Amino acid sequence: MTAADGAGGRPEVPLAARGVSVFFRVGSQVMARVQGEERRLRAVDGVDLEIGRGEALALVGESGSGKSTLALALCGLRPVDSGEITLNGKTVGDRRSQADRRRVQMVFQDPYSSLNPRLTVGGVLRELLRVHHVVPRGEVAAESKRLLTLVGLPEEAAGAHPRQFSGGQRQRIAIARALALRPEVLIADEPVSALDVSVQATILNLLASLRAELGLSLLLISHNLAVVRHLCDRVAVMYLGRIVEVAPTEQLFGDPRHPYTRGLLAAIPRLTAGAPDAGAPAISGDPPSPLNIPAGCRFRTRCPMAQQRCEEEDPELTGAAEAPGHLAACHFAFAPAPPAGTGLARAGEQA
């Protein structure tokens, strides 16, 4: 999981990121150089991540945490500023070969803007199949129909334009488009958040069954933790460009170690909640700007257990012997008890 295994990557891992950072330059770079200051937004800031074969990994976090930017970088749609991305252990550069581009495919959030309105559904699929030589020319039409059937659309859909479909059906088309290249990894960026509740379930079920059928690795980006819990084996939590905790799903939800994860879980509205809670919010305040990331631990400005040490030392993503596969970037994540006199301990006493 960490950079322990040297240069390159392990060949059995279809997709891995190692120390990946993506920056956006903002404002005048000339003035920045003259004044000797940094004018860049650190959207992704040193991320290590591995997606195993056939694994469903979730990436959760608030808006602005960098999860979509990381997804674009993993997919090869955005160059990385530092770090490396490996496919099956092989490092790929910013310009990937056609074969490498096929390995990782993406489904976007909004099916109303991610499909070409001028092409028929069949046209979209046939173009891809031809350009990438997925099947011999003579089989292109048959293959595009097979893809539509695979995602639960009638074969006649091939002749229609995207505007003739509902949101859920469009998302099926987007999934068919991603699968046309027979990728090893499917990245789905908020695939259901633009859809109605009753339709969301059909798309989630489809992703689950495709993953089982095709042995796909799935990276699901979502802010909805209920969706994540339903679909994924492992969860990575992002905050301000960095992964702060990663663990197998049930372990993360059952025994969260990072205070941000704890707050995130407490903030989810529950169906069984009953009366509105009068207590303090799970996490107060807004996330800091990624232009101005706090020194030390980046969560400390909102953290109930922040100490002097958190201001000085940036905690690394580390694990503990008793919880294999569970990593957290907090000085106190695997400490025996929260340090005395912290906000968290006080809150506990009052309760």
Place this chain on the structure above:
Amino acid sequence: MSPAAGTVPEGAAPRGTVLEVRDLHVRIASRQGTVRAVDGVSFDVSAGEALGLVGESGSGKSMTLRAVLGVLPPEARVTSGEILLDGVNMVTRTQSELNRIRGTKLAMIFQEPMSALNPVMRVGWQIAEGPQVHLGFSRAQAAERALELMRRVGIPDPERRFRAYPHEFSGGMRQRVMIAIALSCDPEVILCDEPTTALDVTIQDQILRLLARLCRESGVSLVFVTHDLPVVAQICQRVSVMYGGQLVESGAVGDVLLEPRHPYTLGLVRSAPDFDYVRESLVPIPGAPPSLITPPPGCRFHPRCEFAEDDCRVSETPLRLLPGGRATACLHYERCLDAVAADRAQS
């Protein structure tokens, strides 16, 4: 605002009903025909109560809310029904009368605060505008009131933030500004149209707690439109479920969401992944919502309903009262009981 017995008009329900909607019909003229967007919706809201109005896009929930506020799009019209605010029928008022009522008794919070706030006006003055226009406050008094409201909704450093513009605020802070504006003239009812949908979950949590606290402290009532069932569970005491322009079920939140008595509510609950309860697979509702130009005869849900019988296809299905203060439009609601029991046994 005190819901004293004397102020309650005759014929209104007990417990100080502030807003009463009776058999509301909204029609929209379109090129394809007349859309029956809202078709015989009735509900009431008591003082200090939060009522959830749940449904998918196109169910008529937002249209209902806009009809109550009197801001329907030009091609839409209230064709019949009554909207009683403190016993005064809003449907028959003139625009100027409505303007006065909207300022002082009714307020609204929108989903996207950035498009509801004035981008070129300092937020402090946007909050102060209502009291100046409707309550006759002087500029200084109104500014004082705005500062007090900013403190109440948890905007840090209000003296400095008063002079800021909306774009300088985060999404959560903008929504707090919207809430301050809504509260500025001490309304009796605040209409909320998906106020937390555009927010992150930790910010949503902050805003929901704020709304719940304001509700409790000032006795203001909320009508809360959303498609998110857990959010309703968090903030509302009662909930009404809309489908195809009609109400299909209503009752106490815990009853309706945990033991639905209408197959559509049951479908919504089953298809939404719940954080505390992981199902084998989610059960989607088959089919698509009905056309509101030519709605299906009988129960509007019958083409998608697993329990549908012959009588569902012919007879109209108005809400019927059930014991325990709840109501359902389903002719065969007992089947939902069995389905819920089966779900329970499985988990």
